[in-house]
Amino acid sequence: MIRHIFTLMWNRRRANGLLVLEIFLAYVVLFAVGTIGSSLWENYRQPLGFRFDNVWQVNFLPGTQPKAEALGTLQQVLARLRATPGVLGVAVTASNTPFSFNDSRTAIDFADRPGGPKRPINNINSYAVGPELRDVMGLEVTKGRWFDQRDAVAGSHPPLVIDEQMQRAMFPTGESALGKLLTLNKDKQWRIIGVVRAYRTDGELKEPLPAIFGPIAPADTLFLPQSLLVRVAPGSGAALEKRLADDIRRIGPGWTSTIRTLDEMHSSQLKQVITRPLLLSVMSIFLLLNVALGLFGVLWLAISARRAELGVRRALGAPAGAIARLIVGETLALTTFGLVLGLLVAVQFPLLGALGERTSVYLTAIALAAGALYLLATICALYPSRLAAGIRPAVALREE
């Protein structure tokens, strides 16, 4: 029966050409939407690596205060905030805080054995953080250790913490990165002392990137961080926010500060990231609706035009169920023709490595788009197939 259906639809390919073209276009759009959706889902499934509930971000600008003075003022601010009731912890950090749309990226060429070939590791998120960040953000150290007092003593190789993705990028075979030296900017070498699960400040929907962490020592006199992450007691609200802002203003005259909760920043970032895929999804829904109406209309018309043929099939021994299956089968065969064309386009992306997306994402999108089209075609064919099955053969043959 399957061969019969494909033979029939192949012989009718000219009559169904436009519909096949429409199915092909729908597949390509669905593939695009599927790729974006699948990519977002794959990203979402990866651990974020930190907890952002009850964490506030404090950004400040020291105004015209000289840097050396501002560093001293910052120490006072930190001491004040840490002593404030309701504040559970305060960490200094560079401005690439979670959900802030700020990033600091670097790239290295890395050889996983002495004298071995160097591989590029690109798009590494680089964080300068205070040692309190682990507790404030709830980072999970999976190997080695986080920064502590031992790192206050300047050594030949400053300490570096990496995340698990960086570990995998450096040593795909699973060898531990602990104790290894990593050459970063200007040939300065850093010793890896620990590995954390993740720290995806770009948010859960963005592709996870490898991360490295360098410490901001309390006595650092060169780098003036301008962001603080503050963990507050659950239920803290406007009163605490006002108190923190007042304290900063009082300690640092001329300083300006803004306080936002990471919850707010997360929502805002989520909206921005998801807007484009949502628009594309809405467009694809309209296109699918168009395909569905086209399929439905063509099938309905075909049933009317083929009443005699269906009557003959019934006369030759086809039960009503076989007629219904024939119509659904023909629709799926048409869908397959359009889909094969679409697949020829879609497979080019993983084969050519286009757009830098993961192969698994493309393969998922290919399957999802095909599944969605088959589902749509089946739904569209159900009612016309029932109509066809209900044709009374004697009436259909008499009409002819």
Place this chain on the structure above:
Amino acid sequence: MQPQPTTAPAPPAATATPPVIQLTGIEKVYQTSTIETVALSNVNLSINRGEFVSVMGPSGCGKSTLLSLMGLLDEPSGGTIAIDGRPVGSYSDKELAGLRNHKIGFVFQSYHLINDLSVRDNVELPLLYRPGIGGSERRRRALAALDKVGLTARTGHFPAQLSGGQRQRVAIARALVGEPEIILADEPTGNLDSVMGEEIMDLLLGLNRAQGTTLVMVTHDEQQALKTGRLVRFFDGRQVA
């Protein structure tokens, strides 16, 4: 190989076995919201195994309705239809379809071939709805049926590439391919010129004579009807002879 034309009708089969088709008190009424049309009224007709029966009558007298009822394509408004002595009134759609597929072959005036299928695929069609017959077996049987009607050279052609007589031969091959006991032909020569009509008639007579196939043929042609074993006449939905 084509069947040889015959001039004498085949003798009716012995009636010790039940008639292959038996219509008892058949009524058929077509009803719309405003009008009621009686197509058949109190028809009692038996078709015995191996008979070649022609049905004649003016247009609208119920000949085609009779054929539809015999072919289990329609249900009577009253009366019973029995196939091989078994009433089929309580049969499900699937059982009726099975009976049509195994026991009955149809030949139509306007051929009713599927234009998008090749000659061979058209002939294979009844076997498609018969479980357990694979593709190669279908092909073998279709080619054998086409051989019987002398069309082996046209298996890959499409209906539009054939003459009217050739199309009707394909339709007959399609009716034969399932080796049915009964062939119901509704004006099989109605769209053909006299020469082609004769060819088709000879083919049907040959089938009846050589294979013992039971044939019921609706026709307007008195000469053709006289070649068959029995002539049944209808007028205004009633059997008059």
